[in-house]
Amino acid sequence: MAKRLVIDPVTRIEGHLRVEVEVKNGIVTDAYSSGTMVRLMEEIVKGRDPRDVWAFAGRVCGVCTTVHSLASVRSVEDALGIKIPPNAELVRNIMFTSQYLQDHVVHFYQLHALDWVDIVASLKADPNQTSAIARSISPWPKSSPGYFKSVQDRIKKFVESGQLGIFANGYWGHKQYKLSPEVNLLAVAHYLEALDWQKEIVKVHAIFGGKNPHPNYLVGGMAAPINMDEPGTINMERLNFVHQVLKDAKTFVDQVYIPDVLAIAPQYLDWAAIGGGLHNYLSFGDLPVNGINDPSSFKFPAGAILNRDLSKVHPVNPKDESEIKEFIKHSWYSYDGGDDVGLHPWNGESKMNYTGPEPPYDQLNVEDKYSWVKTPRWKGHAMEVGPLSRMLVGYALKRDEFVDIIDSSLAKLNAPVEALFSTLGRTAARAFESALVANWGLEFFDQLITNIKNGDTRMANTEKWEPSSWPSEAKGIGFSEAPRGALGHWIKIKDEKVDNYQMVVPSTWNSSPRDHKGQRSSYEESLIGTPVADPKQPVEVLRTIHSFDPCMACAVHLYDEKGEYRHQLEIF
Amino acid sequence: MKTKNKTVYQESLDKGYSRRDFMKLAAMMTAYMGLQSSAIGQVAKALETNVRPTVIWLHFQECTGCTESFIKTSHPLVADILLDTISLDYTETLMATSGEAAETALHTSLKKNYGNYILLVEGAIPTANDGVYCVIGGRKATDILEEAAKGAQAVVTWGSCASNGGVQAAYPNPTGAKPIEKFVSGKPIIQVPGCPPIGEVMAAIITQFIVFGKVPELDGHGRPKAFYGRRVHDTCYRRPYFDAGLFVETYDDANAKKGYCLYKVGCKGPTTYNACATTKWNEGISYPIQSGHGCLGCSEAGFWDVPFYERIPNVAGAGIEATADKIGAAAAVGVAVGVTAHSVATYIRKGKIVDKHIKDGDLNN
Numbered sequence: 001m002a003k004r005l006v007i008d009p010v011t012r013i014e015g016h017l018r019v020e021v022e023v024k025n026g027i028v029t030d031a032y033s034s035g036t037m038v039r040l041m042e043e044i045v046k047g048r049d050p051r052d053v054w055a056f057a058g059r060v061c062g063v064c065t066t067v068h069s070l071a072s073v074r075s076v077e078d079a080l081g082i083k084i085p086p087n088a089e090l091v092r093n094i095m096f097t098s099q100y101l102q103d104h105v106v107h108f109y110q111l112h113a114l115d116w117v118d119i120v121a122s123l124k125a126d127p128n129q130t131s132a133i134a135r136s137i138s139p140w141p142k143s144s145p146g147y148f149k150s151v152q153d154r155i156k157k158f159v160e161s162g163q164l165g166i167f168a169n170g171y172w173g174h175k176q177y178k179l180s181p182e183v184n185l186l187a188v189a190h191y192l193e194a195l196d197w198q199k200e201i202v203k204v205h206a207i208f209g210g211k212n213p214h215p216n217y218l219v220g221g222m223a224a225p226i227n228m229d230e231p232g233t234i235n236m237e238r239l240n241f242v243h244q245v246l247k248d249a250k251t252f253v254d255q256v257y258i259p260d261v262l263a264i265a266p267q268y269l270d271w272a273a274i275g276g277g278l279h280n281y282l283s284f285g286d287l288p289v290n291g292i293n294d295p296s297s298f299k300f301p302a303g304a305i306l307n308r309d310l311s312k313v314h315p316v317n318p319k320d321e322s323e324i325k326e327f328i329k330h331s332w333y334s335y336d337g338g339d340d341v342g343l344h345p346w347n348g349e350s351k352m353n354y355t356g357p358e359p360p361y362d363q364l365n366v367e368d369k370y371s372w373v374k375t376p377r378w379k380g381h382a383m384e385v386g387p388l389s390r391m392l393v394g395y396a397l398k399r400d401e402f403v404d405i406i407d408s409s410l411a412k413l414n415a416p417v418e419a420l421f422s423t424l425g426r427t428a429a430r431a432f433e434s435a436l437v438a439n440w441g442l443e444f445f446d447q448l449i450t451n452i453k454n455g456d457t458r459m460a461n462t463e464k465w466e467p468s469s470w471p472s473e474a475k476g477i478g479f480s481e482a483p484r485g486a487l488g489h490w491i492k493i494k495d496e497k498v499d500n501y502q503m504v505v506p507s508t509w510n511s512s513p514r515d516h517k518g519q520r521s522s523y524e525e526s527l528i529g530t531p532v533a534d535p536k537q538p539v540e541v542l543r544t545i546h547s548f549d550p551c552m553a554c555a556v557h558l559y560d561e562k563g564e565y566r567h568q569l570e571i572f
Numbered sequence: 573m574k575t576k577n578k579t580v581y582q583e584s585l586d587k588g589y590s591r592r593d594f595m596k597l598a599a600m601m602t603a604y605m606g607l608q609s610s611a612i613g614q615v616a617k618a619l620e621t622n623v624r625p626t627v628i629w630l631h632f633q634e635c636t637g638c639t640e641s642f643i644k645t646s647h648p649l650v651a652d653i654l655l656d657t658i659s660l661d662y663t664e665t666l667m668a669t670s671g672e673a674a675e676t677a678l679h680t681s682l683k684k685n686y687g688n689y690i691l692l693v694e695g696a697i698p699t700a701n702d703g704v705y706c707v708i709g710g711r712k713a714t715d716i717l718e719e720a721a722k723g724a725q726a727v728v729t730w731g732s733c734a735s736n737g738g739v740q741a742a743y744p745n746p747t748g749a750k751p752i753e754k755f756v757s758g759k760p761i762i763q764v765p766g767c768p769p770i771g772e773v774m775a776a777i778i779t780q781f782i783v784f785g786k787v788p789e790l791d792g793h794g795r796p797k798a799f800y801g802r803r804v805h806d807t808c809y810r811r812p813y814f815d816a817g818l819f820v821e822t823y824d825d826a827n828a829k830k831g832y833c834l835y836k837v838g839c840k841g842p843t844t845y846n847a848c849a850t851t852k853w854n855e856g857i858s859y860p861i862q863s864g865h866g867c868l869g870c871s872e873a874g875f876w877d878v879p880f881y882e883r884i885p886n887v888a889g890a891g892i893e894a895t896a897d898k899i900g901a902a903a904a905v906g907v908a909v910g911v912t913a914h915s916v917a918t919y920i921r922k923g924k925i926v927d928k929h930i931k932d933g934d935l936n937n
Contacts, residue, residue: 007671008709011664014636016708037706039633039740040747044876052880055868059739062637062768106643114668154655163624163659169677170668192651199644199771203857210860211853212644213637213768216868218823223865225828232810232831232862241857352746354704361710372705460824542670553635 004363005535008036010545012111014063015552017511019523020364021541023532028541031520031527033511034364035552038372040352045501049467050076050493053501054217057489060503060554063106064482065213066099066205068489068503068554071478074292075491076219079476083291085458088221090448091208093287094242095215096480097441098204101249103483104387104434105201105257107549109187109194112427115543116264117187118177119167123156125185134186137263140255142193151189171537178267187264190256201249207238221460226452234459243445250438253431261431265413268424272415275423275544277526280381281305281389282509284318284488286481287440289447299440300481303393304378308421310396316378318479318488321346324504327375330368330513332356340516342377345490345502346475350374366513373555375512375521376504384522385485385509386548388420388429401439405432423526426547467496482506484551507555510548523548579623624656625782626681626689628720629663632706632713633740633749634695638731638768639665645771646855653775657782661689664708675709682723690781691724693717693752696733696740700748717755726760726787727752728777732870735765742876753794760787763794767870770851773799791845793873799851804841804867805887807849810834823864834861838881840869 008018016037022030045056053076058069070092077084127148134143158164171177179187202212208224209215216223227233285295285302295302303313317323325342328335334353335341343349355369364370377383394402395417409432410417419425464470470493478489485506492500510522520528526544533540584594629639643650643666654660660667661681667674681689695713698705703712721727729752732738740749753761764777777796780788788796805811813819813833820828820837835842841849844867848859860867869875 006710009664009670009674011667011670011674014665016631016664016706036708037633038747039705039749041739043744043746044739044742049879049881055880056739056742056876059635059637059767062635062640065635065637065640110643110666119668158655161624163626163661165624165654165659165661166663166667168661168667168669168681169673171673195643195651196649199646199650199854202644203854206854206857206863208863210858210863210865211770211848213640216860216863216865218865221824223823224863225824225831227829227831230829230831233829233864352701354701356704358702359704359707359710359712360715457829458824462822462824465822537673538671 004032005532005538005541006363007538007541010542010550012114012546013550013552014061015550015555017545017550017552018364019527019541019545020366021527021530021532021538023535026531026533028527028530028532031524032364032366032370032513033373033521033523033545034371034513035373035507035511035555036371037553039553042501042503045498048498049496050079050491050498051219051465051467053491053498054219055214057503058214058217060505061551062213062553063551064099064103064484064554066095066209066215066217067480067482067487068505069215069217070096071480071482071487071489071503072491073217073219074478074480075476075489076478076493077476078292078478079474079491079493080464080470082220082461082464084221084461085456086451087226087448087456087459088461089288089291090444090451091222091224091459093444094246094441094448095205095208096287097437097444098201098246098249100437100483101253101434101441102198102201103549104430105194105252106198107430107483108257108261108427109191111549112546113187113191114167114170115539115546116177116268117179117191118172118174118184119155119170119188120159120172121177121179121181122184122188123152123159123181125152125181127152127185130182130185130189133182133263138255138259140259142189148185148189151192152185155188171539174534174537174539176533176539179264183263183267187260190260193256197248197252200245203245204242207242208234218460220462220465221458223460225459226457228452239445239449246438246441246445250442253434253438258431258435261428262409262412265424265428269413269415269419271424271543272419272422274530274540275426275526275547276421277522277528278382278384279306279308279421280378280383281392282316282378282383282385282486283390283393284316284479284481284486286479299436300390301393301397301399303397304381304383305389305392305396306381308418310392310417313393313396318486319477323379324488325377326504326508327377327515328369329375329516330366331371331374332369333374342516345488345504346492348500348502369513371513373508373512373552375515376508377515382515382519382521382525383509385506386426386429387433387483387485388426389485390481391429391432392420401436405435423544423547430549470496473499484549485509503554505554507551511550511552511555523550624659626685627658627660627692627778628678628681628689628724629660629692629694630716630720631664631708632693632695632697632717632734633738633747634731634733636665636694638694638734638774639663641768641771642730642774643771644854645775647772648775648779650775653778657779661685671709678720682720686723688725689723690778691720691727692730692778693727693734694730696737696749696751697755698740698747698749700746705747714755717752721756721759724759726762726781727756728762728764728781729753730764730774731769732765732767732873732875735763736873738767739876761794762787762790762796765795765800765871765873766846767868769871770799770847770853772851772855773847795845799847800845800871802845802847802850804844804846804849804861808841808861809849810861828864834864834866835887836883837866838879838883839866840872840875840878840880840884841867842884842887844869844872844875846871
């Protein structure tokens with residue numbers, strides 16, 4: 001076995017990810033990504049009340065919390081033919097946009113920025129110059145020399161304490177850090193501001209869902225009732241609160257996040273040619289404005305792009321059993337039909353089959369199985385999912401909002417559209433779509449107010465709440481666009497219980513091991529060609545991996561084909 | 573880069589404050605903490621000698637929801653905790669470095685601060701199939717935990733996964749997930765259940781331990797009494813509706829729009845010990861019941877295996893006011909406490925959920 005550079009744990013992500021790369025002459029020549037933790041959520045939800053599953057599904061991820069719950073209630077509603085009231089759709093959309101904003105901002109500042117920003121170098125900055133730069137790119141009020149001086153003093157004090165905490169052993173001083181001390185200081189200040197701000201936007205979830213993380217959902221709509229004349233319901237005070245938070249979010253995105261991305265990107269334009277990976281992009285689409293059954297109305301359109309050909313968008317139908325299949329050639333499972341077949345989630349099966357090395361181990365046997373993540377394919381193609389895919393699909397479909405923000409931003413960077421097929425493009429796409437959803441959140445809010453004003457205060461449709469009203473068998477799919485990409489939950493209901501439940505999630509697409517044909521998935525393919533100046537400090541590998549915003553706990557899960565049908569939980 | 577750790581006292585002097593100013597600060601902090609003035613000396617001494625306490629945060633079978641909750645704390649702000657209060661030497665979610673350098677940071681800190689660090693754990697530990705279901709840096713979760721717990725001053729178990737196994741331990745628990753207490757002994761364990769716990773509660777538990785230098789008072793389940801000492805039901809602002817017998821019958825019905833009690837649609841507030849109704853969530857904005865959904869009981873062991881929309885049987889006390897005009901109502905009120913204990917016990921026996929409550933005799937708290 002060739003000796004590899006192993007990065008495990010990959011930090012600043014959700015969950016447990018291990019990356020092994022082969023480096024020759026300072027360039028990555030091959031790469032393997034592995035999910036090393038598994039919880040088997042699909043097995044756990046079997047036999048339960050379908051109305052309960054959103055809570056389990058939500059716990060698939062505490063970072064992109066809420067989208068899995070959304071996909072789950074949609075799957076049950078699809079199976080049972082429940083049409084939710086417009087207010088519930090709007091509230092779900094508002095929660096969705098709030099989730100994106102929190103997640104993307106935290107990703108950029110807390111989880112990704114330290115790959116580009118040298119915290120220690122910010123100590124050499126001239127706060128006057130930082131202030132001048134800040135004022136030249138944004139009207140954001142916290143931009144005085146005194147403000148940046150106080151941030152710098154705080155960091156100085158922190159560094160001199162000798163207790164570097166989360167910043168210890170960082171790759172500070174690495175020659176790949178290219179920002180001036182002044183821009184580093186600007187970014188450090190905004191790292192702290194973003195940390196402070198992200199707790200505000202999620203208050204939208206607290207108001208409509210009771211808490212964040214893991215707000216509450218409800219099959220048939222939302223639980224929070226609307227009544228302007230009660231203190232304990234969604235009334236004007238609650239709505240004003242939501243409105244204020246959404247407006248502040250738009251300001252933060254427009255005045256801090258976008259300007260920072262556009263200020264940092266020019267220093268790293270070489271990364272517009274690195275880390276592109278796969279040439280195929282997939283989006284299921286989301287944010288319905290005319291119900292989930294009218295995909296043409298979605299704010300995020302569905303579609304697939306192959307071979308980076310932006311002149312054609314292929315239709316995508318997650319309900320079509322011929323489109324999506326999961327493979328396990330290199331995953332620690334076994335299929336009755338053997339390791340080379342692919343199965344649609346409706347017909348999926350899994351048997352745990354750990355064949356990896358006995359821990360503790362130094363290296364995985366990548367010739368065989370090497371991950372708890374399965375390998376999904378769309379019509380046989382390895383696909384990238386996530387913000388870049390969504391933005392490219394919208395752009396290729398010539399949706400005005402997508403075209404406007406992409407073209408105007410690329411013009412500022414003097415970069416062609418091909419620059420988006422890269423590590424930098426992935427990071428920029430996340431910022432661009434944040435600007436879009438910040439606007440949409442306010443639009444949905446206005447529509448909600450209008451709807452209530454017109455006399456509609458319905459929030460849930462409970463006509464089919466009682467399981468006795470359900471057919472003996474039903475199946476449905478709940479699809480969504482999680483912050484990290486296309487998400488689908490497939491449910492089969494039998495005799496009022498979950499008979500089968502499967503999730504194909506964004507990180508399954510992106511982080512999976514090779515398929516039966518040896519095709520690499522997104523993480524692996526994107527690392528090929530990445531320069532590594534110092535294997536002891538592989539910041540370049542982390543830049544590309546982090547550009548996907550890895551989120552691993554959702555990616556590893558298990559279900560079995562028929563399972564053992566559980567009429568009752570053991571404890572009752 | 574200097575490596576000397578400064579105390580609060582040293583920093584005060586560096587900033588140009590005098591010894592006298594410093595003692596004033598100590599007196600203010602003492603008052604702020606609600607201690608008698610005789611404790612000023614003790615507080616001053618702590619500020620003179622303490623550097624930022626070392627904290628190690630491990631992740632096992634989890635969803636990172638506890639970390640996400642922690643960074644939502646508004647008082648204190650998480651940036652203040654990270655920069656001024658603690659030295660968080662290892663946390664996979666936020667630390668700058670990865671891989672080998674991250675592991676080195678962990679081992680260096682464990683060694684240097686042996687016996688003096690606080691270990692925070694998020695997630696459960698899988699035991700089936702010899703632990704291959706959670707491997708980090710090529711090592712099993714059990715081995716990592718054992719090594720890190722050895723030199724810890726105290727262990728805090730964040731959330732329901734670390735405290736009682738959590739969602740992966742729900743039936744049929746395919747990975748054999750177990751809580752942290754099964755693997756750690758000989759030192760205090762502070763259990764902070766919840767899926768996740770409230771951010772401000774998490775911050776309070778860390779800072780209380782650091783400021784006062786001792787483990788907070790715990791209940792029979794090892795939970796800080798300040799936050800888990802009352803049932804959600806007892807502190808719920810909708811309790812008067814419960815007592816009056818005014819209930820939501822189905823979600824979004826006319827009663828829901830009046831904000832009535834959610835007991836009949838499955839609220840687990842009557843059997844759940846948590847601070848949701850007092851501290852509330854996300855800087856006190858709301859909590860599940862306030863937003864119209866019943867409590868799931870997420871801080872109770874085994875809550876995952878209790879159907880969320882099924883009514884807790886016979887929680888007595890319901891409808892007391894509605895029947896108050898009937899003869900015999902007074903007698904019913906008189907035995908309410910006893911009936912509550914009985915009915916909840918029946919429910920628990922069925923669900924094997926909070927039987928420990930009965931043993932501890934705290935059902936009537």
